[in-house]
Amino acid sequence: MEQLIGFAVPGIPYGCAYAVFAVGLCLTYQTTGVFNFGYGAQAYASAFLFGWLVDYQGWPSWAAFMVAVVVLGPGLGLVLDRFLFRRIPSTHTTAKIVTGLSLLVGIPALLPVVFGNGNVVGVPSIAFNPDTVYFHLFGMALVPVNGIDLSAAVFTVAILVVLVLLLRTTFLGLEMRAAVESRRLVQLQGVDGDRVTATAWAMSGLMAGLAGVLLAPMEATVQSQDYITLMVAAIAAAAWAVLRSMPVAAVVGVLLGVVGVTLQGYLPTGSIWYSAVLPALPFIVLVAALLLVPGLRRLDASTDPLSSVDPPPPPPVARARAPQIDRLVRGGWWVLLAAFVVSMLTWMPRGWETVLNQGLAYSVIFLSVTLLTGTAGQLSLAQATLAGVAAFTAGQLALHLGLNFLVGGLVGAVLAAGVAAVLALVSLRLRGLGLALMTLAAALLFGAAVFSSSAVSGGTGGIAIRASWLGLDLFAPDGHTYFVLALVVLAVCASAVVLVQRGTVGRLLTAMRGSELGAAGIGVNFPFQRVLVFALSGALAGVGGTLLAVQQTVIAPGQFNYQLSVAFVVVVVTTGVGSVEGAIQAGLGLVVIEELLQYAPTRFDGLAFVLFAAGALTYAAHPEGMVELQKRRWTARAERVLLRHRSGAAAPVPEGP
Amino acid sequence: MAGAPSPAAPKSGASSVDAAPSAGGPPILAVHDLSKSFGGAVAVDGVSFGLAEGESVGLVGPNGAGKTTVFACISGEIRPDTGTVAFAGRDLGRMPTWRRARLGIGRTYQRVEVFPELTVRDHLLVADRVHRRRTALWRDLVNRSAPTADELARTGAVLEMVGLGPVADRPVGALGLGTCRLVELARAVVGRPRLLLADEPSSGLDELETAELASVLRALQRSEGMAVLLVDHDVALVEAVADRVLVMDLGRVVASGTFEAVMAAPAVRRAYLGTA
Numbered sequence: 001m002e003q004l005i006g007f008a009v010p011g012i013p014y015g016c017a018y019a020v021f022a023v024g025l026c027l028t029y030q031t032t033g034v035f036n037f038g039y040g041a042q043a044y045a046s047a048f049l050f051g052w053l054v055d056y057q058g059w060p061s062w063a064a065f066m067v068a069v070v071v072l073g074p075g076l077g078l079v080l081d082r083f084l085f086r087r088i089p090s091t092h093t094t095a096k097i098v099t100g101l102s103l104l105v106g107i108p109a110l111l112p113v114v115f116g117n118g119n120v121v122g123v124p125s126i127a128f129n130p131d132t133v134y135f136h137l138f139g140m141a142l143v144p145v146n147g148i149d150l151s152a153a154v155f156t157v158a159i160l161v162v163l164v165l166l167l168r169t170t171f172l173g174l175e176m177r178a179a180v181e182s183r184r185l186v187q188l189q190g191v192d193g194d195r196v197t198a199t200a201w202a203m204s205g206l207m208a209g210l211a212g213v214l215l216a217p218m219e220a221t222v223q224s225q226d227y228i229t230l231m232v233a234a235i236a237a238a239a240w241a242v243l244r245s246m247p248v249a250a251v252v253g254v255l256l257g258v259v260g261v262t263l264q265g266y267l268p269t270g271s272i273w274y275s276a277v278l279p280a281l282p283f284i285v286l287v288a289a290l291l292l293v294p295g296l297r298r299l300d301a302s303t304d305p306l307s308s309v310d311p312p313p314p315p316p317v318a319r320a321r322a323p324q325i326d327r328l329v330r331g332g333w334w335v336l337l338a339a340f341v342v343s344m345l346t347w348m349p350r351g352w353e354t355v356l357n358q359g360l361a362y363s364v365i366f367l368s369v370t371l372l373t374g375t376a377g378q379l380s381l382a383q384a385t386l387a388g389v390a391a392f393t394a395g396q397l398a399l400h401l402g403l404n405f406l407v408g409g410l411v412g413a414v415l416a417a418g419v420a421a422v423l424a425l426v427s428l429r430l431r432g433l434g435l436a437l438m439t440l441a442a443a444l445l446f447g448a449a450v451f452s453s454s455a456v457s458g459g460t461g462g463i464a465i466r467a468s469w470l471g472l473d474l475f476a477p478d479g480h481t482y483f484v485l486a487l488v489v490l491a492v493c494a495s496a497v498v499l500v501q502r503g504t505v506g507r508l509l510t511a512m513r514g515s516e517l518g519a520a521g522i523g524v525n526f527p528f529q530r531v532l533v534f535a536l537s538g539a540l541a542g543v544g545g546t547l548l549a550v551q552q553t554v555i556a557p558g559q560f561n562y563q564l565s566v567a568f569v570v571v572v573v574t575t576g577v578g579s580v581e582g583a584i585q586a587g588l589g590l591v592v593i594e595e596l597l598q599y600a601p602t603r604f605d606g607l608a609f610v611l612f613a614a615g616a617l618t619y620a621a622h623p624e625g626m627v628e629l630q631k632r633r634w635t636a637r638a639e640r641v642l643l644r645h646r647s648g649a650a651a652p653v654p655e656g657p
Numbered sequence: 658m659a660g661a662p663s664p665a666a667p668k669s670g671a672s673s674v675d676a677a678p679s680a681g682g683p684p685i686l687a688v689h690d691l692s693k694s695f696g697g698a699v700a701v702d703g704v705s706f707g708l709a710e711g712e713s714v715g716l717v718g719p720n721g722a723g724k725t726t727v728f729a730c731i732s733g734e735i736r737p738d739t740g741t742v743a744f745a746g747r748d749l750g751r752m753p754t755w756r757r758a759r760l761g762i763g764r765t766y767q768r769v770e771v772f773p774e775l776t777v778r779d780h781l782l783v784a785d786r787v788h789r790r791r792t793a794l795w796r797d798l799v800n801r802s803a804p805t806a807d808e809l810a811r812t813g814a815v816l817e818m819v820g821l822g823p824v825a826d827r828p829v830g831a832l833g834l835g836t837c838r839l840v841e842l843a844r845a846v847v848g849r850p851r852l853l854l855a856d857e858p859s860s861g862l863d864e865l866e867t868a869e870l871a872s873v874l875r876a877l878q879r880s881e882g883m884a885v886l887l888v889d890h891d892v893a894l895v896e897a898v899a900d901r902v903l904v905m906d907l908g909r910v911v912a913s914g915t916f917e918a919v920m921a922a923p924a925v926r927r928a929y930l931g932t933a
Contacts, residue, residue: 496798499797499798499800499802500794500797500798502797502802503796503797503798503800503802504783504786504791504792504796504797504802505792505794505797506797507775507779507782507783508783508787508792510772510774510775511772511775511780511783513772513774514771514772514773514774514775515770515771515772517734517754517766517770518766518770518771518772518841518844519755519772520734520753520754520755520758521732521754521758521763521764521766521770521845522758522763522783522784522787522788522844522845522848523755523756523758523759523784523787523788523848524755524783524787525755525756526755532794536794
């Protein structure tokens with residue numbers, strides 16, 4: 001018994017950390033209607049600033065706490081409300097998710113740009129001394145309770161009690177819950193809905209900041225990775241609470257931590273249970289919640305009676321522009337393509353050719369996002385994982401069976417399509433946020449239990465691709481062979497996506513995105529269409545993953561983790577998730593910006609993701625993407641100038657909302 | 658039987674109002690002892706009725722009577738607690754909505770369910786192709802998905818019939834509510850369903866548009882032999898379209914018969930006015 005308790009007690013701080021984050025996620029969802037993927041990043045920002053002020057500026061802890069938690073926490077919450085989430089219609093689930101993901105990607109990348117690359121280490125505790133053993137639980141010598149255990153438990157209980165009382169017993173709590181249903185309707189009742197929601201966001205920001213600073217002493221260094229992983233694990237606890245019941249979220253969070261650490265004590269260290277299943281425990285719990293908790297299927301059921309007043313999105317500019325302009329633009333694209341090909345094969349410096357080749361591979365992966373999210377309106381956070389499935393399959397087939405790597409890549413793409421289809425099948429009842437969480441859980445499960453296995457990935461170093469596996473001289477120093485192959489593959493994949501978008505399946509997917517009920521009412525087989533589009537998207541990601549692996553000459557787990565899946569969505573949404581052009585511009589744009597940043601100081605390394613995240617933050621106002629928006633504006637100007645004196649000119653391109 | 662209103666239903670057991678189809682032969686739709694509760698609230702309580710091929714029936718009643726729940730049970734959006742729904746002699750059981758639609762049950766919705774990004778013509782094209790099973794992916798991949806002359810003729814005819822020709826190539830998101838209702842109707846009938854479930858189709862339409870809608874529904878019924886089950890609060894529309902009227906109150910069918918006879922029935926006056 002003493003051994004059991006001895007194993008369990010060290011799990012309490014981790015459990016409390018899950019609980020604090022899970023309660024914060026529930027609080028934000030309950031008071032703002034947003035599942036804030038950026039919550040972990042907000043907590044990290046406060047922890048980082050707190051540690052930076054203490055470590056680098058020599059501030060006393062209390063002063064750093066006031067700035068990092070009391071000022072930055074609510075301040076960040078207010079900024080997010082005022083400039084981002086307030087502008088998102090209550091029914092636009094995808095925009096809310098994408099905005100949260102942008103914060104998740106953007107905030108950790110922004111902090112080094114502002115504060116430099118220095119590590120924040122040894123953050124002091126604001127409560128109990130971590131090194132002091134305050135008492136022994138039940139008087140057992142094996143169960144000491146130190147300052148970290150104590151502060152985690154005390155603050156978790158205190159936070160829970162305060163929040164539950166606030167939401168259930170105060171008028172402000174009632175106003176907040178009403179504003180979540182419909183801010184506009186609350187305003188019609190004479191309540192200042194903006195003030196209520198701003199208060200909710202400030203409170204949520206304060207909670208995030210407090211959680212961040214409380215948890216900082218648990219690790220030697222304050223790293224964004226720890227906070228984001230913690231938050232993702234906490235999602236499992238929040239999911240069992242249907243994102244509403246904070247006491248349930250707290251209990252499940254604590255249990256997760258305690259059970260995980262206890263199992264760690266009992267399981268044999270060399271077993272697959274220890275190496276693969278244990279790290280994946282929170283994600284298995286999340287998948288179980290998504291499959292078993294009925295409330296999670298109805299998360300996106302909007303109750304806003306005024307939702308229909310939101311304007312529809314403008315049509316793609318390529319469909320709305322005048323025929324003369326359309327011919328001009330299409331001609332321009334062909335000229336640009338020809339110039340690009342000639343440049344790559346003649347004068348382009350080798351370094352830049354390598355970079356652009358990588359961009360072509362990314363473009364193929366991004367086409368999978370275009371098809372799935374842009375056309376079908378389904379959000380997947382596992383596209384990098386699917387790319388990895390194909391790449392590792394090709395690697396293993398080449399390694400063990402001697403199969404040509406490119407042929408193996410096609411086999412891998414089929415397998416990735418199968419994995420995506422299974423993912424779609426098991427999540428048939430989930431929509432929007434539920435589906436995003438399921439795909440995220442799948443990505444994490446693959447990362448923790450499959451890609452981490454050396455039998456699959458060849459260990460952390462990955463599988464080095466040998467030139468003899470390829471059949472083509474793809475490793476030639478000038479990069480031309482790879483360029484031609486990547487261009488042909490991209491052209492085939494892009495044509496396939498365009499044909500699907502313009503064809504019957506594309507129309508069916510657009511119909512399902514507009515109204516699932518209406519589509520079912522005319523006989524559209526929703527389960528089949530969803531499985532089909534997931535499979536197609538998985539195959540595209542797989543083909544892109546194989547290309548990317550060849551370009552990088554190695555297949556490693558780090559190339560295909562869940563953070564990249566999240567980043568992929570953010571990047572494609574920024575340029576334009578609805579069009580093939582958007583995917584190609586995202587692929588090339590990402591690598592070009594990253595290459596240019598090589599010339600800047602190292603603190604700017606993550607600036608590319610900051611820029612793309614900033615672009616994705618405009619998704620709510622411009623769901624067509626920044627590039628598509630600029631094209632719309634330029635097209636409108638061109639039509640005004642070029643078609644001014646022509647009779648019978650087409651109607652001007654709408655400017656959009 | 659259809660000529661005179663049936664007596665009010667008893668307080669327990671299945672609805673005893675004889676709401677069988679007025680024409681002879683097997684009914685195209687047979688609803689038997691349908692019940693559905695949401696938590697403690699009984700929305701539909703032992704409702705039974707039938708529709709003959711080509712018959713037009715109005716389902717009326719005050720708000721909360723259970724009309725839309727009956728519709729949802731017939732089209733498969735909601736699974737009833739008890740009772741059966743049979744279409745063309747086939748028990749629909751747990752069949753999903755999309756399969757019922759492919760059997761020939763068309764549907765419009767109380768809250769419009771259109772596809773904002775598709776044009777009006779695309780709405781009809783999609784419905785037509787689904788109905789004709791012409792949705793295979795390979796057609797798209799070999800670029801054989803452009804509308805054929807036959808498809809354009811079929812969709813064009815329906816567009817003209819409901820008066821949507823002038824807006825055929827406009828995205829539906831840019832149209833008003835009344836026009837969207839017509840788009841829903843056109844989309845529902847382009848596949849030539851054998852039964853049309855029209856849920857408050859006149860909501861959002863003005864008097865003139867409602868009259869045009871009535872004539873369209875009548876024309877569809879006569880020319881296509883389409884059975885129509887109509888829910889609407891617009892008494893004039895129900896009178897113009899329905900051969901027979903069923904009145905629901907508190908989840909039960911309380912009267913059935915011709916429009917005039919039913920409107921004079923005490924049970925109906927009690928349901929609407931609270932007095933016989």
